[in-house]
Amino acid sequence: MATRSQELAVADGEFAFTWSDFRQIAQLVHSEAGIVLAESKVHLVYSRLAKRLRAIGLRNFREYCALVTSADGADERQLMIAAMTTNVTRFFREPHHFEYLRDHIFPSLLGGARRGGRVRVWSAGCSSGEEAYSIGISILELLPEAAGLDVRILASDIDTEMLRRGSEGQYEKRQIEDVPAEMRRKWFVPVIGNKSVFEVSTELHSLVRFRELNLLNQWPMAGRFDIIFCRNVMIYFDDKTQNETWKRFSEVLVPGGLLCIGHSERISAASQPYDLIGQTIYRLRRGAQ
Numbered sequence: 001m002a003t004r005s006q007e008l009a010v011a012d013g014e015f016a017f018t019w020s021d022f023r024q025i026a027q028l029v030h031s032e033a034g035i036v037l038a039e040s041k042v043h044l045v046y047s048r049l050a051k052r053l054r055a056i057g058l059r060n061f062r063e064y065c066a067l068v069t070s071a072d073g074a075d076e077r078q079l080m081i082a083a084m085t086t087n088v089t090r091f092f093r094e095p096h097h098f099e100y101l102r103d104h105i106f107p108s109l110l111g112g113a114r115r116g117g118r119v120r121v122w123s124a125g126c127s128s129g130e131e132a133y134s135i136g137i138s139i140l141e142l143l144p145e146a147a148g149l150d151v152r153i154l155a156s157d158i159d160t161e162m163l164r165r166g167s168e169g170q171y172e173k174r175q176i177e178d179v180p181a182e183m184r185r186k187w188f189v190p191v192i193g194n195k196s197v198f199e200v201s202t203e204l205h206s207l208v209r210f211r212e213l214n215l216l217n218q219w220p221m222a223g224r225f226d227i228i229f230c231r232n233v234m235i236y237f238d239d240k241t242q243n244e245t246w247k248r249f250s251e252v253l254v255p256g257g258l259l260c261i262g263h264s265e266r267i268s269a270a271s272q273p274y275d276l277i278g279q280t281i282y283r284l285r286r287g288a289q
């Protein structure tokens with residue numbers, strides 16, 4: 001009799017996919033990227049990775065597992081992780097964060113930049129750049145000369161294809177519909193020869209630096225951040241990884257720095273050095289570092 005490991009996890013699939021294959025893939029995605037794949041995600045895993053099997057001409061998931069767990073499989077491992085990430089994002093998603101910054105934080109922070117101060121914001125898990133550019137637009141609205149000052153936004157992600165798109169800075173007309181019309185006119189320009197595509201302005205583009213960074217690995221940056229956005233990334237991680245990452249953010253924030261998280265994420269104030277000061281907005285507790 002077949003054990004559960006040898007049983008097919010997806011019946012009638014084009015490629016044989018056993019529970020053992022599923023477990024190997026789930027373990028690898030968890031150890032490499034922190035993402036938890038519950039058994040209920042088995043069909044999603046199958047359909048996203050079946051495309052990879054087709055693309056590289058493998059016959060079943062056993063062969064795929066052998067490839068991604070081998071020393072030669074680094075490139076495919078990266079493509080597998082990218083296939084497993086959820087990249088949904090929008091301009092000015094969860095608008096209360098941008099409103100809070102505009103009303104309570106940016107006036108004095110950007111006033112400091114005008115006098116020669118340094119301002120750093122991190123969009124951690126930036127996907128295709130909409131979050132980082134929304135921060136950039138919010139800054140430029142109050143400080144149009146920001147690109148010529150010491151003001152920068154780091155936009156990082158594990159998914160290099162998303163970073164390529166962000167860095168390119170071109171969006172379909174429907175993707176920029178969430179940007180208020182007035183701001184759209186100021187900070188986007190139509191791409192010549194394609195009326196349905198818009199490109200971020202030179203000023204906006206120059207505020208943002210896109211970098212590949214796996215939140216589970218070392219963080220190479222030297223300076224601290226005034227504000228970190230890490231929204232709708234931790235929901236895919238287990239509790240332990242979430243708690244470790246919230247803690248690591250506190251170590252790279254300036255004293256009193258802010259951390260904005262996604263609508264369904266929470267930080268336990270009892271175990272973390274933050275105070276909740278607004279809707280999913282946390283401030284690094286004074287004296288915490």
Ligand SMILES: C[S@@+](CC[C@H](N)C(=O)[O-])C[C@H]1O[C@@H](n2cnc3c(N)ncnc32)[C@H](O)[C@@H]1O
Nearest residue numbers: 033085086088089125127158159214215231232
């Ligand atoms: C749902 S998107 C969130 C985008 C944006 N922050 C927002 O809220 O609209 C989640 C992003 O987290 C990235 N991600 C997942 N695991 C990651 C990891 N270990 N390190 C860095 N980025 C990761 C994914 O590639 C994806 O682009």
